[in-house]
Amino acid sequence: MSPDPFYVTTPIYYVNDRPHIGHAYTTILADVLARYHRLLGQPTFFLTGTDEHGQKVARAAREAGCTPREQADRTVVRFQDLWRRLEITHDDFIRTTEDRHQRVVRACLQDLYDRGEIYRAEYDGWYCTPCERFFMEKDLADSNCPECGRGVEQIREANYFFRMGQYRDWLVDYIETHPDFIQPDFRRNETLGFLRQELNDLCISRPKSRLAWGIELPFDADYVCYVWFDALVNYISAIGFGVEPERFARWWPASYHLIGKDILTTHTVYWPTMLHALGLPMPQTIFAHGWWLLGASKMSKSLGNVVNPMEMAERYGVDPFRYFLMAEMTLGQDATFSEEAFIRRYNSDLANDLGNLQSRILKLLQSKCGGRLPPCPPLPVAGPEKDLWAAVQQAVRRLHETVLGMRLDLGLAEVLQAVRAINRYLEIKQPWRAATADAEAGEPGLTLYIAAEALRVAATLLLPVMPGRMMALRQSLGLGDELDFARLSTFGVLQPGTPVAPPAALFPRLQAAAPPPPEPPAPSAPAAAAQPLLAYDDFARLDLRTATILSAEPVPGADKLLKLQVDLGTAQRQIVAGIAKAYAPADLPGRQIVIVANLAPAKIRGIVSEGMLLAAGDGKQLCLVGPAADGPAMPPGARVK
Numbered sequence: 001m002s003p004d005p006f007y008v009t010t011p012i013y014y015v016n017d018r019p020h021i022g023h024a025y026t027t028i029l030a031d032v033l034a035r036y037h038r039l040l041g042q043p044t045f046f047l048t049g050t051d052e053h054g055q056k057v058a059r060a061a062r063e064a065g066c067t068p069r070e071q072a073d074r075t076v077v078r079f080q081d082l083w084r085r086l087e088i089t090h091d092d093f094i095r096t097t098e099d100r101h102q103r104v105v106r107a108c109l110q111d112l113y114d115r116g117e118i119y120r121a122e123y124d125g126w127y128c129t130p131c132e133r134f135f136m137e138k139d140l141a142d143s144n145c146p147e148c149g150r151g152v153e154q155i156r157e158a159n160y161f162f163r164m165g166q167y168r169d170w171l172v173d174y175i176e177t178h179p180d181f182i183q184p185d186f187r188r189n190e191t192l193g194f195l196r197q198e199l200n201d202l203c204i205s206r207p208k209s210r211l212a213w214g215i216e217l218p219f220d221a222d223y224v225c226y227v228w229f230d231a232l233v234n235y236i237s238a239i240g241f242g243v244e245p246e247r248f249a250r251w252w253p254a255s256y257h258l259i260g261k262d263i264l265t266t267h268t269v270y271w272p273t274m275l276h277a278l279g280l281p282m283p284q285t286i287f288a289h290g291w292w293l294l295g296a297s298k299m300s301k302s303l304g305n306v307v308n309p310m311e312m313a314e315r316y317g318v319d320p321f322r323y324f325l326m327a328e329m330t331l332g333q334d335a336t337f338s339e340e341a342f343i344r345r346y347n348s349d350l351a352n353d354l355g356n357l358q359s360r361i362l363k364l365l366q367s368k369c370g371g372r373l374p375p376c377p378p379l380p381v382a383g384p385e386k387d388l389w390a391a392v393q394q395a396v397r398r399l400h401e402t403v404l405g406m407r408l409d410l411g412l413a414e415v416l417q418a419v420r421a422i423n424r425y426l427e428i429k430q431p432w433r434a435a436t437a438d439a440e441a442g443e444p445g446l447t448l449y450i451a452a453e454a455l456r457v458a459a460t461l462l463l464p465v466m467p468g469r470m471m472a473l474r475q476s477l478g479l480g481d482e483l484d485f486a487r488l489s490t491f492g493v494l495q496p497g498t499p500v501a502p503p504a505a506l507f508p509r510l511q512a513a514a515p516p517p518p519e520p521p522a523p524s525a526p527a528a529a530a531q532p533l534l535a536y537d538d539f540a541r542l543d544l545r546t547a548t549i550l551s552a553e554p555v556p557g558a559d560k561l562l563k564l565q566v567d568l569g570t571a572q573r574q575i576v577a578g579i580a581k582a583y584a585p586a587d588l589p590g591r592q593i594v595i596v597a598n599l600a601p602a603k604i605r606g607i608v609s610e611g612m613l614l615a616a617g618d619g620k621q622l623c624l625v626g627p628a629a630d631g632p633a634m635p636p637g638a639r640v641k
């Protein structure tokens, strides 16, 4: 039986700006998965590309004083150059301005229109000319634009809508019966939380009078297609939907759509309903990863704190950068980026553990075995050799499980454990103490062969993450270009007598970065004793509970407030909280917090708030209070006492 095909995608990136670490992260993750599955012998297709239509790109072009097409052409090369530099092995790169894509989008639109899945409707709304955005009456802030606060103008506009609302029950049922469809689990719950509200039809057109940069609707030349409807289709247009049926059938459905958490709704609500309406099967897994943060905030151009991946690769090397991103982020969670953390991990995992091990083994092979691999001994059935091989085989198994379970960080930690086990084995055996004369055929030769063979396995496991340096490591052990992934569990692959390379530093140690300047002292909190004391009975009347945030959105016209929907286990609550300065709405879903659950509901800015969340603040910073991350998982609704 031929192995299952593996099809992995990244989001297609907007060409309004240069690539940053978030883009690099998803693309490297997709690359690692693609390389791993190729090594397993699976036919693999890895797709990435750029999203080139719509408002964002049109605006960036205007600001740069060029046409949208020029803006796209200039920016796309930055992505392509970066992928080349980061050793990304995508099989295709799709641009949404390409004819092969536009044709498929138009065919999908026409098909849906012909079958009544898309209809035209007129509706009233409010338009903000500076923001170029259309708002419903309910979204206005004191009758003004909720984005910029300026005046809005009422307009009546006709548009085209996709009948998305009718698929809500089908989608809920699909998600509930396919637990792997949206991952991690808490993101599935977030989508289900979103689907608890009514699901509106999706406006899929923009009148050309407002935005001309898009794919023209095949049934109305006065309109272009909404950018998300256009962009999502890339996942099927690139593999020949409607054009090359055999190729399409070979790859669809996708194994993984990798996305960031901020584009969950478009991928887990719009896209599945579009596919369903087109009569196509669902992708196997839509996996949303967290964000790279700098300190506590998201990286963004406006905050000026964007990490440039090209610079990181130039300064520290491509492979260490790839390794850091993969090892440091728990898939699904946010992670904090800092150069200090990078250097710390580089020095401990790569320079101390892996790099030292390689140079130690090569040095000993030079001094004790004449620069050649010694004879291959039978693997002892007991003792430190057997334990070492077992540790390495455990890493083989665990890496496999964690790649399939999307916990690559854990898998890499296991491989590094195995590397440390090889170092420990050498410490126990001390082959450097043997006299050179009898070294090769005797005990030191056996020790060095086994250590080198174990290192071969570890280096091969790390190939998808650090392709360049692990290939060099393998070559230093006398291995050729042919990859022996199928022989990870076979002992004795290294060929006795093969010359090995002289030792060289694979990962030279880095100087520690200058420590960050000390934090200014926090203003001291008011002394507890100065507060009137509370009787225990009064405290006991508070019903404090854990809750999980399902969704968060800004409150128009109130820059400190967010409106949250939270899951209290037995019920869903709406809470208006003054945390907008400290938390971005997209960061909150899935987070566990503590709320006062028996507070009388109150209206804040006209919005009902059914409880209050707890947050710690020192006047400068604010931090949500929740169950400790290292404790047992708490279900929503657990009593806090």
Ligand code: MSP
Pocket (backbone or CB within 6 Å): 010, 011, 012, 013, 014, 021, 022, 023, 025, 026, 051, 231, 232, 234, 259, 260, 261, 262, 263, 290, 291, 292, 293, 298, 299
């Ligand atoms: N064009 C859309 C995607 C269309 S897919 C059919 C888009 N593009 S984007 O360029 O703005 O963002 C692409 C991806 O980068 C998103 O998955 C987003 O989550 C991710 N990231 C943006 N900032 C990020 C971090 N700081 N950290 C990790 N990923 C981040 O959205």
